[in-house]
Amino acid sequence: MTRPNIVFVLTDDHAAHAISAYGSRVNRTPHIDRIGEQGARMDALYCTNSICTPSRASILTGTYSHVNGACSIYSQFDYRVPTFPEVLQGRGYRTALYGKWHLGTAEKALPRGFEDWRIFPDQGEYVDPVMIGPGGEETIPGYATDIVTQQAIDFLDSLEEDDPFCLLVHHKAPHRPWIPHPRHTGLYEVGTIPEPETMWDDHASMSSAVQQVKMTLDDMVETDYKEPVPPELEGEEHWRERSSWKYQRYMRDYLQTVQAVDDSVGALSTWLDEHGRADDTILVYTSDQGFFLGDHGWFDKRLMFDESLTMPMLVRWPGRIPAGTAVDAMLTNVDIAATLLEACGIAPQEALPAQQGRSFLPWLRGERVEDWPEEIYYRYWEHDDPNHRAPAHYGIRTRTHKLIHYYNDGLGTPGSSDRIWPEEFELYDLLADPAELTNLADDPAHASVRAQLEDQLARLQASVGDAPYTGPDTPRLDWSV
Ligand SMILES: [Ca+2]
Structure with a gap:
């Protein structure tokens, strides 16, 4: 051919x-x-x-x-x-x-x-x-x-x-x-762009590690939205209007x-x-x-x-x-x-x-492969960089669920191994909650699902040659290196 x-x-x-x-x-x-x-x-x-x-x-x-x-x-x-x-x-x-x-x-x-x-x-x-x-x-x-x-x-x-x-x-x-490019500056005018359904998610059931990330719309800076925030939108009480303004x-x-x-x-x-x-x-x-x-x-x-x-x-x-x-x-x-x-x-x-x-x-080619895996392994290594404060974590996604493990060592104190929070998990039921709004990791009704996913994650992690995070002595990548 x-x-x-x-x-x-x-x-x-x-x-x-x-x-x-x-x-x-x-x-x-x-x-x-x-x-x-x-x-x-x-x-x-x-x-x-x-x-x-x-x-x-x-x-x-x-x-x-x-x-x-x-x-x-x-x-x-x-x-x-x-x-x-x-x-x-x-x-x-x-x-x-x-x-x-x-x-x-x-x-x-x-x-x-x-x-x-x-x-x-x-x-x-x-x-x-x-x-x-x-x-x-x-x-x-x-x-x-x-x-x-x-x-x-x-x-x-x-x-x-x-x-x-x-x-x-x-x-x-x-x-x-x-x-x-200037040829596109007439498109998608401010005020016309729909806001996503989950924009006002309060993150209440999520891990502490995720609640502290600096990735909210209001965390964006002037180089992102290209003009000063109007004075009437300044102040803690106006964060919602300001977030919408920045989003547009x-x-x-x-x-x-x-x-x-x-x-x-x-x-x-x-x-x-x-x-x-x-x-x-x-x-x-x-x-x-x-x-x-x-x-x-x-x-x-x-x-x-x-x-x-x-x-x-x-x-x-x-x-x-x-x-x-x-x-x-x-x-x-x-x-x-x-x-x-x-x-x-x-x-x-x-x-x-x-x-x-x-x-x-x-x-x-349009064929079905019967023994294709119904799971994927994920690992984010960069830990707690000062600009985004995103925590390192690993997890598994299946068709129906997602389990995420945040190990949290040194979070909030770059270069240190102090544990501000203990390790945390998030579990989402992707069929009942595809928008991932409700963390079920500590829900007793989901304890057996979580245990099964923890085993599945460990097997999957080993199968790709990766290993769990076991503590500050484990070799780990640092954003400052
Ligand atoms: Ca990219």
């Missing part, structure tokens, strides 16, 4: 519920939607660590954070763990990467496996970004999303007709601080930056159509994790609640993936490398011996 090409569009912090193919109440994304209309939509794809660097490392290598070393945005990706683009390059693929890398800019951490690449240092800038490439560093005038799209199209234009290619298009958008501005800008991403997907799709390459190209749209869009009163990610845990993914491969396929299998970002390699006719385990994922290609 002809080897398929890959165009892999990865955005940053684009929640599924800001994509109309996923039923967004707040925006329209016609070009992204079209991938799913012509191909497949993943309905239960989860990240295994909801933050930028770790998810990228898991996607590229097919491994969990404790294996690839990129447990937090402050820890070093183990560059010795091979990636799927390196495998493809070794098999004759033309490979390129443009945009956000976020796996380090030290010489050994620079992209490998790509014949051409341009990356933003760290998070990158929206306007006139600096980009690093094989020839060094330069400032490129323009808007980051459009620049990355043009670099991708220039690469496609440079190819010979028969070259198989793997192109990674890694946008900065819609990551903080959400700077839109945050969402306006977030959704406008998404619109440029949708334009990018449109441009790439058009290129494939016009050059006769659509039929032999796997076009993927996904994001490194989800994001809270005012859900539970929060912005940002990190926590294991579904808005943050869920990754959107749409995949088009005409003739191979039936149009309109909805995949409800429970998948993770660790499964993506195996899937893409298998689609290219390469046995994942032989090509990437360290990889821990399982190809979900059969699901994409």
Whole structure:
């Protein structure tokens, strides 16, 4: 068979519920939607660590954070763990990467496996970004999303007709601080954006660790909403009106930056159509994790609640993936490398011996796989960073329940092992309470469910080669390292 090409569009912090193919109440994304209309939509794809660097490392290598070393945005990706683009390059693929890398800019951490690449240092800038490439560093005038799209199209234009290619298009958008292109500033006017149903969640039954995170809408700062808070909204008593005010501005800008991403997907799709390459190209749209869009009163990610845990993914491969396929299998970002390699006719385990994922290609073809796991493992390692104060935790999600274990050592006292709170658990019944508003961990009626999930979590954690947190002497990653 002809080897398929890959165009892999990865955005940053684009929640599924800001994509109309996923039923967004707040925006329209016609070009992204079209991938799913012509191909497949993943309905239960989860990240295994909801933050930028770790998810990228898991996607590229097919491994969990404790294996690839990129447990937090402050820890070093183990560059010795091979990636799927390196495998493809070794098999004759033309490979390129443009945009956000976020796996380090030290010489050994620079992209490998790509014949051409341009990356933003760290998070990158929206306007006139600096980009690093094989020839060094330069400032490129323009808007980051459009620049990355043009670099991708220039690469496609440079190819010979028969070259198989793997192109990674890694946008900065819609990551903080959400700077839109001027062509989109008329969209999603302040005051018109619906508030989510859980925006006024009081977190009353949640763990102390979660109640103290600095991720509420009111925790946003002026660089997020771009203008001073009006004096009449100052003061503790006005926190609700102020949160709504901040929400409207945050969402306006977030959704406008998404619109440029949708334009990018449109441009790439058009290129494939016009050059006769659509039929032999796997076009993927996904994001490194989800994001809270005012859900539970929060912005940002990190926590294991579904808005943050869920990754959107749409995949088009005409003739191979039936149009309109909805995949409800429970998948993770660790499964993506195996899937893409298998689609290219390469046995994942032989090509990437360290990889821990399982190809979900059969699901994409519309088949059902009877022995597919009905559980996913999650671990957030970054502990109590001063900006977000999100606690480290691990947990399990099944079809019906979620159990989360916050170990809490040193929480609120970075660098110390003092225990402010004892370890805590949260248990959610996802069938009765899909919005995850009621923590049942200490409900006697759920004691047996909790005990069973604790056993299941321990088995799952061991099966991926991770180990429980056992105390301050356990090696642990620290945000300050
Ligand atoms: Ca991200």
